[in-house]
Amino acid sequence: MMQRRLWAKVLAGVTVAVVLISSEPVAAHSPKEPVVIGHRGASAHRPEHTLLSYEAAIAMGADYIEPDLVSTKDHVLVARHENEVSGTTDVAAHTEFADRRTTKTIDGRPVTGWFTEDFTLAELKTLRAKERIPDLRPDNTAFDGLAEIPTFEEVVQLAQRHRVGVYPETKHPTYFDSVGLSLEEPLLEILGRHRVRKAFIQSFETANLREMRSKTRLPLIQLITFGGKPYDWTASGDPRTYDDMVKPQGLREVASYANGVGVDTRRILPVGADGRLQPPTTLVKDAHRARLDVHIWTIRNENSQLPLDHRLGNPASPVYPRATGDVMGFLSKLVSLGIDGAFCDDPAMGRAVISGRG
Numbered sequence: 001m002m003q004r005r006l007w008a009k010v011l012a013g014v015t016v017a018v019v020l021i022s023s024e025p026v027a028a029h030s031p032k033e034p035v036v037i038g039h040r041g042a043s044a045h046r047p048e049h050t051l052l053s054y055e056a057a058i059a060m061g062a063d064y065i066e067p068d069l070v071s072t073k074d075h076v077l078v079a080r081h082e083n084e085v086s087g088t089t090d091v092a093a094h095t096e097f098a099d100r101r102t103t104k105t106i107d108g109r110p111v112t113g114w115f116t117e118d119f120t121l122a123e124l125k126t127l128r129a130k131e132r133i134p135d136l137r138p139d140n141t142a143f144d145g146l147a148e149i150p151t152f153e154e155v156v157q158l159a160q161r162h163r164v165g166v167y168p169e170t171k172h173p174t175y176f177d178s179v180g181l182s183l184e185e186p187l188l189e190i191l192g193r194h195r196v197r198k199a200f201i202q203s204f205e206t207a208n209l210r211e212m213r214s215k216t217r218l219p220l221i222q223l224i225t226f227g228g229k230p231y232d233w234t235a236s237g238d239p240r241t242y243d244d245m246v247k248p249q250g251l252r253e254v255a256s257y258a259n260g261v262g263v264d265t266r267r268i269l270p271v272g273a274d275g276r277l278q279p280p281t282t283l284v285k286d287a288h289r290a291r292l293d294v295h296i297w298t299i300r301n302e303n304s305q306l307p308l309d310h311r312l313g314n315p316a317s318p319v320y321p322r323a324t325g326d327v328m329g330f331l332s333k334l335v336s337l338g339i340d341g342a343f344c345d346d347p348a349m350g351r352a353v354i355s356g357r358g
Contacts, residue, residue, distance in 0.1 A: 035341040036350040037167050038062035039298050040081065044345040047129045047140055048088065049079040050147035054158055061351035064165040064200065066343065067155045070172070071181040076121040077152035077190070081132070083172065084113040089127040090145065097123070106175055107231045117181055124149050136302055136322050152187070156194050165198035166191075169223070173208040174232050184208050188216055200295075202262055205232040210257045219259035221295060226264040246283055251290040260293030260340065268296060268337060275308035277333075284338045295341035296334055299350060301327045328353050 041053025042060055054065045067079035083106070086092055091114045100119070103112040116124060129147045131140040152168065159166045170176075170183045191199060202221040203209050209220045222245070229241040244250050246267060254261060263283065270278040287294045303311040304321035310330040313323045331342060331353045344350035 034335055034339055034354050035063040035165075035295075036061060036347050036354060037295065037341055037343045038065045038347045039343040039345050040066060040068065042345070042347055044137065044301055045140065047131045047143050047147065049081060049150070050129045050143075051150050051154065051158060052143055052147045054150075054155060057347045058158075058162045058164055060346070060348035061355075062164060062344075062347035064167040064198075064341075065155065065159055066167040066169065067150075067152055068169045068171050069152055069183055069187060070116045071176055071183060071186075072116055072119055072121045072124055074120045075181055075186065077183065077186050078116060078121070078124060079150050079152060079155055080116060081171070083116045083175075084111050085116060085127070085149075086113040088132050089129055089149065091127050094127065107172055108234060117176070117179055121151065136304065138322075153190050153194075156190060156196060159198075160194060160196070165200070166196060167200045167202065169202045170205075170208055172231070173203060173205050174235055184212055184215075188212065191216070191218065200260070205230045206257075207232045213257045219293075220257065221260045221262045221293075222254045222258040223262045223297075224264065224267060226266045246286075248286050248290070251287055251292060255290045255292050258292070260295060261287055262295040262297055262343070265296050265299075265334060268294075268334060268339070269307075271307050277307045277309055280337055288338065293340040294338070295343065296339050297343035299327060299331050299334075299342050299344040299346075301325065301346050301349060306330055 038054065038057025038060070040048035041050065042056035043053055046053035046056050049067060057065050068081045069077045070080050070083040071077055080088060091097055097114060100114050101112070102115070103110055104115060125148050127149060128145045129149065130144040131137055134141050156166055168187060170187065173183050176183050187201070199218050200221050201212060201216070201218055202223050204223040204225065206222065209222060212220060224242045224245055227242065233240060245254060246263070251261070267281065267283050269280055272278050284294050300306070301324045302322050303313065303325040306325040306327060307330065310326040312325045313320050317323070327349055331350065334342065335353060342350050
């Protein structure tokens with residue numbers, strides 16, 4: 001295996017990553033070193049869920065790249081954060097698809113737009129990706145119109161060429177089951193056919209993880225938001241919430257079907273009413289006692305995405321919300337608490353923090 005060495009410098013809020021190749025065989029990371037997960041690729045630098053974004057994440061030192069998965073009409077898995085794609089593609093400019101705009105109920109709430117399950121893969125491939133949050137990441141708009149929507153299989157093939165892992169998430173599995181486009185079977189088929197060994201499979205719901213537990217030996221991750229509950233619990237009338245899931249008893253139950261939890265950073269470092277960090281919770285220790293790994297989401301560079309005590313610069317400046325804050329200091333605090341991985345919009349920043357602690 002070729003060694004990938006990365007040096008990341010943070011100069012005036014700009015991350016510069018240089019990747020060199022050597023012939024020394026080396027593991028991607030030590031057994032106790034947290035993994036760096038390229039969140040939707042390198043979404044701080046390229047429009048999310050594109051091969052451009054995944055390629056950038058790999059170059060920046062990500063151990064895993066993360067595709068969120070939804071289905072097309074002809075049951076092909078593609079990488080999109082949501083099945084509604086007007087915010088991440090140019091579909092609204094395609095007059096031939098104007099009549100496909102509709103309103104659907106997704107996980108109990110109405111959503112209006114264009115949905116992947118109403119398009120064949122060939123039709124989706126005529127669309128081009130664009131930056132989802134241009135006000136926050138205006139530089140990414142330079143790449144608008146350049147990239148197609150990638151299939152999950154294309155993402156897996158890219159990861160295998162570069163010897164990194166994949167970290168797919170099943171999006172809205174209960175909904176996709178209800179329209180006859182189950183996500184789990186094609187997901188496991190692609191991973192099996194390509195003999196993927198370096199992967200995590202994640203979901204905010206519980207039933208599909210339980211279903212996959214008997215069908216794969218790959219590690220499964222139960223995602224946990226700061227509030228709310230899994231939608232399959234809502235659909236079945238289960239009164240429990242994610243708050244119950246993070247209690248010691250709830251974590252022991254998660255450990256019966258999953259290998260880890262993927263949690264909002266506020267589950268570990270709460271944020272007070274003043275926007276500043278509070279003392280850490282016991283979640284990392286409790287999860288480790290239940291023999292669960294802990295991965296955190298999402299580490300973002302921008303001031304507006306950080307706790308108040310890790311923001312930098314002049315709040316009166318019009319660019320302050322999107323200016324780079326003390327993201328390295330924030331991530332370092334989380335790493336010091338014993339986390340096992342971090343979803344990072346800027347994988348080079350994550351790599352710099354984690355490699356710098358070695």
